[in-house]
Amino acid sequence: RARVDNTSSMGGLLRVAAINLGMIDSDVSIYEARLKGDWFNEANQLKNRSVECLSHYMPLRLAEEVHKLVEAESLRQTV
Secondary structure, three states, X not given: OOOOOOOOXXXXXXXXXXXXXXXXXXXXXXXXXXXXXXXXXXXXHHOOOOHHHXXXXXXXXXXXXXXXXXXXXXXXXXO
């Protein structure tokens, strides 16, 4: 399982989530563009967003993994 090391990179977060789902060659740029269209420019801006919210920008399984990674990173930063 890959881990997000650069949480400020939206593209990096989406790529790691896709890799974790076994979708290594997936192009996640369309989902990144959708998020940026609503001014989500940094991965940490997704903190506290629900899976349902994220799934408006990307496939549900990807949204679930992104949510998991963002929340795990948030917990790691508070320790």
